[in-house]
Amino acid sequence: MAINILSIVIGIALVLWGADRLTDGAVSVAQRMGVPQIIIGLTIVAFGTSMPEFCSSLVSALHHQPGMAVGNVVGSNIFNALLIVGAAAVVAPISILKSTVKRDIPFALIASILLVFLCGFDGKIQWYDAVILLVFFVIFMVMTLREAKAGKADGSEDNGEKKAMSPLMSVVWIVVGLACLIGGSTVFVNGASELAAELGVEPAIIGLTIVAMGTSLPELATSVVSARKGNSGIAIGNVLGSNVFNILFILGITGVICPLDIKGITPVDLSVMTLSMVLLWLFSYTKLTIERWEGVALIAIFIGYMVWLI
Numbered sequence: 001m002a003i004n005i006l007s008i009v010i011g012i013a014l015v016l017w018g019a020d021r022l023t024d025g026a027v028s029v030a031q032r033m034g035v036p037q038i039i040i041g042l043t044i045v046a047f048g049t050s051m052p053e054f055c056s057s058l059v060s061a062l063h064h065q066p067g068m069a070v071g072n073v074v075g076s077n078i079f080n081a082l083l084i085v086g087a088a089a090v091v092a093p094i095s096i097l098k099s100t101v102k103r104d105i106p107f108a109l110i111a112s113i114l115l116v117f118l119c120g121f122d123g124k125i126q127w128y129d130a131v132i133l134l135v136f137f138v139i140f141m142v143m144t145l146r147e148a149k150a151g152k153a154d155g156s157e158d159n160g161e162k163k164a165m166s167p168l169m170s171v172v173w174i175v176v177g178l179a180c181l182i183g184g185s186t187v188f189v190n191g192a193s194e195l196a197a198e199l200g201v202e203p204a205i206i207g208l209t210i211v212a213m214g215t216s217l218p219e220l221a222t223s224v225v226s227a228r229k230g231n232s233g234i235a236i237g238n239v240l241g242s243n244v245f246n247i248l249f250i251l252g253i254t255g256v257i258c259p260l261d262i263k264g265i266t267p268v269d270l271s272v273m274t275l276s277m278v279l280l281w282l283f284s285y286t287k288l289t290i291e292r293w294e295g296v297a298l299i300a301i302f303i304g305y306m307v308w309l310i
Helices: 002-032 037-062 066-091 098-122 127-149 167-199 203-215 217-228 232-257 267-287 292-309
Strands: none
Touching (some): 037 066, 098 127, 098 267, 232 267
């Protein structure tokens, strides 16, 4: 068991470090190509912070652990919406922009409902279900990029962005980052699978807990640090972008490559994922702010869910 736990820790460390290096290299390339900072944030950085979930889910599916692959996404979204937003709100109340309430939160909720709807037919995500998810992802990206280009995006240009690194170093970091992501995900999933077998636990449960929490560390760090620095709006944007990306892109790509059986993922898990987005919408809609007590409520619900799950 100790070796499996060590494999999980090493895998998480490699995945997180690799995602950071890949993002640095990709952002540098985009800067040299003259891509606006807001576009970089909405695409490359969002992709980079979700790479741990993507690689872990894809490797899980390829290793015939589809329950862990889906559990990773569902668990990460629950972790993001309840614990990460809750913790960020406790650190500092989160101010919500009207465009977030009108577009981003509803789209994240639609993505959750779509996943529940597709899983409800036969308990599987077939290739055609995955294509539907990818179509919605393309729609979301087109909407977001159009608004960014029109100058209506919530974010603003960062004039103090870091200077782009050399082309050679950019390529090196991209290659090294990808290698760490792939290698770390393989080590991580193997360790988690063996641990599940030793404990006699469904792989989906490991995906909903250990894997989900491990791969959500970038979002947790980004959101809490942003809240401490007074940039609490980044916390909600980070979570919403990650949740949409997790369901539509990660399960979309993974499902096209390998059909996913959601065995081990219960209606309660899917309901909590959807309910968490409904709560974020309700809390945001009232006063365009998520207060500290609302953050405490989100954390309490997450703890209750974890107790029920374990």
